[in-house]
Amino acid sequence: MNAVSQQGTRLRFRYAEVGKVRFISHRDLARLMERAFRQIGLPLAYSEGYRPRPRLSFGLALPTAASSDAEYVDVSVATTVDVDPLIDDLPHRLSAALPDGISVTAVAVLEPGAVSLQQVIASCTWRIELLDVAVDDAADRVQRIVAAPTLPLERERKGKLTTSDVRPAILDLELVGPTRNGVELEAHLATKPTSLRPAELVRLVGEGIGIGQVHRTHQWMIIDDIRSEPLAEASTCPPDASTRPTYELAS
Amino acid sequence: MTTVWPDLEPLLPSVQKPARYIGCEDGAAAKPPDPSLVSWLMTYPDTYEIGLPNQGLQILYEIANELDDARADRAYAPWTDLEAEMRAKGLPLFSVEHHTPADEFDILAFNLSAELTYTNLLNCVDLARVPVRVADRRPTDPLVIAGGHCTYNPEPLADFLDAVVLGDGEEVIAEITRVVREWKASGGEHGRDRDRTEVHLALAALEGVYVPALYDAEYDGPRLIATRPNRPGVPEVVEKRTVADLGDWPYPKNQLVPLTEVVHDRLSVEVFRGCTRGCRFCQAGMITRPVRERPADQVRSMVAKGLARSGYDEVSLTSLSTADFSGIDGVVKGITDDAAQTGCGPVTVALPSLRVDAFGVKLATQLNQARRAGLTFAPEAGTWRMRQIINKLIREEDLYEAVDAAYEAGWQRVKLYFLTGLPSETDLDTLGIAELAKNCVDLGKSKGKRSSVTVSVGGFVPKPFTPFQWFGQNTSDELQRKINLLRDDTRKSKGVQLKWHDPKATLAEGINSRGDRRIGRVIERVWRAGGTFQEWTEHFDLDRWTDAMAAEGLDIDWYVHRHRAEDEVLPWDHLSAGLHKDFLWQDWMDALDEVGLPDCRWTPCYDCGACTGYGIEHRVASATPPAGGSQGTAQDLGTGGAVPVQLLGTRPSTTEASA
Known part of the structure; x- marks a missing residue:
């Protein structure tokens, strides 16, 4: 069992969080995001160390009880993964693995060396x-x-x-x-x-x-x-009217 | 059907951990409210974090939702901050799925796993706007029922429960549903003409269902004379239910995946039910007999499907002693092989209890490829004499071998669980705990490790349907004295950390554990005085219990600290876990004689009653104990071996007890 994997392609996801799920804390959201990637079978790169965790980095933590149209998470997938054939389906598949109210609205491959969301x-x-x-x-x-x-x-x-x-x-x-x-x-x-x-x-x-x-x-x-915006809501996103939030384009 | 959500939502931003109240979990049932169905509210009388992982509730929740004529939601005790807001705003207890008021359900079904949650049960019923006493309930009020290990002595809650289920609930839930469906149909419009006694009688006719209101307890002064049916046609003794083959019940199929952290935040797969190691303090081992293993291939597929569905990276193989599962090595290898194929990071396999021997550690090493946090062993007592008394036949060498193997394999922290206040325990036995711990630390030092040993000591509470049910519990002063002995003895030992359970909470647990119906008024007083969440240190106050006992004119010594005689009528004598009372008494006498008893899974039957009484048998894939010896510690008890344990032959159930 290889606990530590090399960092592969970095992906940035944009998602909305509305309804009952806005009462989930930021820390809990990180854990369920981690589970969702395992549910859809997308292998992530793991951190090194005593207890390896997948590399997920979020934008600014959303206060518990606040909803949002504009949340972001960056992940590094395992080097073994070729994301190109998968990428179009990812928002849809990830949304399906997340609870109702969290919908992934865009994904993009990050340029090598892209600055972190926090920064x-x-x-x-x-x-x-x-x-x-x-x-x-x-x-x-x-x-x-x-x-x-x-x-x-x-x-x-x-x-x-x-x-x-x-x-x-x-x-x-x-x-x-x-x-x-x-x-x-x-x-x-x-x-x-x-x-x-x-x-x-x-x-x-x-x-x-x-x-x-x-x-x-x-x-x-x-x-x-x-x-x-770190990632505009993409037009490539498969239309899913029931879960998509209303969103106004930034001027 | 109504929902409290619009009133609840504005309260949530200001309470702690609001995600506990929103539902939305993966695995939550979507069966919408429908008045034509019998509706169950599966309730855990403590917080969401403690209650959600409860496997018993999850199994019944799923089965109820699969029935054509039933549906189920779940509820948990709201934390005190939300409860205060709810009471101020007049909001009732609600289900987390649809936020339906609890009193709109037909059945409020509680899991009772710990005595100190009893006051929370009353609080939940009251928050549901249902009268706490059965006698005060109207025809249209929900039925309040309970299951779980504590229901083997439900008498302290007799005044509050319409019905109690003894044993496995998988089959009886459909039968209760049918009875309640027919009763609902009988009541005319809105059910106002229903008669609760009618449903009580119909429920009492089901095997495994006890209806306290149909029985009267008779006393002579403090002594109980008998608990007898007060109507014809009600069984004199209620027998527990036992599912013969766990393979028929692969539940939960869709384990709930909570959105917020809970106590056991991982996949759980029950690998067997029942235990025949015969530890005499252990109620779970006694009341869940016989041993019923899940087929190994079913375990493997439940794990693989469960991990893929939930996204968890950790699975716990649950049972009372998982290392004893037939062919456990192969099962574990299968799980790790399956997990490796997904490529989504390492999967950790957890065993809730580790056997105290090298085999247990070997297994743990195999399981925890990624982590080397700490290993936990439960020798339970500090000396071999004491361990013979409790029938946990672990030799000192077994423990040292296990700890040695743990250090060898890279672990640095070892946690040891012990009980104190056991029958005939002397200070030498108590101090034996410290001795074992210090030796374990030294063992680590000799290997050049910075080893640390955490000793966790709990006060022993005698439980119904165990050989120790006749034993007078140690007073809280005596337990504290013993803990102080250990504290003083280990103070200078670097590497030994002592933790202990509050002896005052142990006393309150003791009041309930073997209490009779009169304790019900004590529980009600404690609850009315604000004593909820008694399992939480910040909310527990022994004074509430002692004040309530005094106010009811009940003597704590009599209830808790007194040794019972062989001929005493016990409050649970009209209930049965299949165990012959004279078997238990003989085992109690053997305990006092320091005589051990082998595990009957692999040795001849000694007729405790659990199999013979119900015409069922152990279901194990292998008749050979792992690593030899019936106690699993490489001891060959069958031939006497090096261990001075007397083998007991088959004992007819009529044998008179002899000391």
């Missing part, structure tokens, strides 16, 4: 539902945040309470409109150098405001000042 993601776009707040009130609050020159926020980072100015992390903030239970915002939040999470943004909007649905529509990378 390359610079910002995310979110749809965030605020509960128990009137539209006018929410609009005022959003206006105040956008107009503020600085926004100091006390928060826990690496086990310590620190205060930092998070205004630079708010790249864009707009009120979309009312929902059944509250008001929806669209927020474009940086993940570096300063990051801001959706729950932290809601605290800035107002203490005591409840958070409803949180949905990630995009993860963005910025290369040479040009913003793009």
Whole structure:
């Protein structure tokens, strides 16, 4: 039994995560993704060491209870595998092995030396539902945040309470409109150098405001000042209307 | 049919591990709610992580969903954070598949694997909006039934359970379904005219089903005189059910693959049921006789299909003593060969209990090509004298040989399981535990290894239908004293880590283990005082139990610490696991005489009653014990050998006990 295999082709998958499965934690999602690759019989390259694991690397962890149209995972397949004849079927087969609500929408072969998702993601776009707040009130609050020159926020980072100015992390903030239970915002939040999470943004909007649905529509990378997605939803993806999320192309 | 999902969903972002409540697992049944079917809610009265892997529930869940006239969902006890939210919002217990309220099911079926989950059973019934007491239930309320090892003494829960299933559930589930279907049809519109006694009587007519309400317990002061049927036509003694051939039941076929981490997060394939090693403390070994092996080729195909379907890279071959499976080497080789063909990384084969000998270690070495974490052995007692008493006939040499082989094969950590508070245990026996552990560490040092030995000590709780059912459990003070002895003795021994089970929890377990119907009021008091999740250290509080015992005027010493006499009527005497009571008494006397008993799988029958009473037999592929010796430790008990064990001949079931 060969526990460690050479790293072969690297593949990037894009997937959506909506519905009940959004309550799966990031850590649990990684485990079930691993199982799904074994279910479809796609041999992955394994890490070396005491307990070899397949090499899977994700984009920015999705908070538990948030849904998304734009999740990414990079995998290295075993050198024994020729991916070319398989690749068109992979999104469909992988979706079938994953629970309802997780659907793979694109796959691509990565160039040798491609930078990891963790390094390359610079910002995310979110749809965030605020509960128990009137539209006018929410609009005022959003206006105040956008107009503020600085926004100091006390928060826990690496086990310590620190205060930092998070205004630079708010790249864009707009009120979309009312929902059944509250008001929806669209927020474009940086993940570096300063990051801001959706729950932290809601605290800035107002203490005591409840958070409803949180949905990630995009993860963005910025290369040479040009913003793009790590992998656009592919047109080669087999149409599967029942599981495909609605998705708006990035402008 | 309704769903609580719209009300539940907003609560989930703020509770711990919300994935426990969403269902969506691979293997979950998709049979939708349908009022024409008898609906089962298979419930584990502890958290999802503990309950989901339970094989008994999964087997019955799948079988129920295959029946034409039944369907089944699952439920687990919500953790305290969600429970508080649910109670505040008036949400009932729900099924994870369809989020259907629990009280819309016909049957709430509980698995009882541990006594300390009893208060959770009451809590789940209450959360289901069903009255906790059978006497208070309305015609339209679900039937509350239970199965699992603890149901061999269901008396503490007699007031709360409509019916109890003894033994294997594979066959009886269809019979219960039929009875309930007919009862449902009898009740007119909405079933309001149903009579619960009618269904109770019909259930009691099924073999293996015990209906507590149809029996009265009579007392003379604290003493139980008898538990007798209170109606004609109800059996005086309820016999357990036993599936004769495991090969007929290749379940689960679609093991549930959870989306969040659970305690046994791997494929499980049951390779045999029953055990005849005859360890006298072990209830599981006594009540599941005889041994029924699954055919080896079926094991191999269940493993191959299960791994491919689930995507797991680990499989556990479960039983009470898997190394004893006939031709285990070949089975293991077959599994690893099959796995290698898929090319999807190494597959680990786990054995839940390792035999204490070189054969066990050889097997483990073969299984764990990839990992060398730790190896676990269960000698159970510290001295040979004590191990003869408990009939776990492992010699010191066997243990050292096993540990030596483990170090040779690359393991550095060894875990040893022991019981303390065993019958006639002296401090020398207790300290023998430390002695064994230290010798194991030294053995590692002599090989130049940085070896470490973890000693895990549990307090012994006597269980019904075992030879030790007459033994007075050690007090928690005495257990603590023994643990302290061990702690002091091992304090300076580098390499020995001592872990122990809280003796206070052992006491609470003892109250329930051999309790009678009067303990039901104690359980209800503990539950009403907020004592749920008693298996969890952060929620366990012995004071709740002692306060409840005092409030009910019940004496803990009498229930827990008292030795029982041969002629005492036991609370489970009207139930039967097939074992003759005089066989158990004789085995108890032999224990006190330090006399061992061979494994009857490979030696002549001594008529414990489990086979003869039901007209069934062991089903084993090979009549030769692995690695010789009926106890599997290379000892040839058949010819006396080097080990001073007296062979007992076939004993007629009428033999009077002799000390």
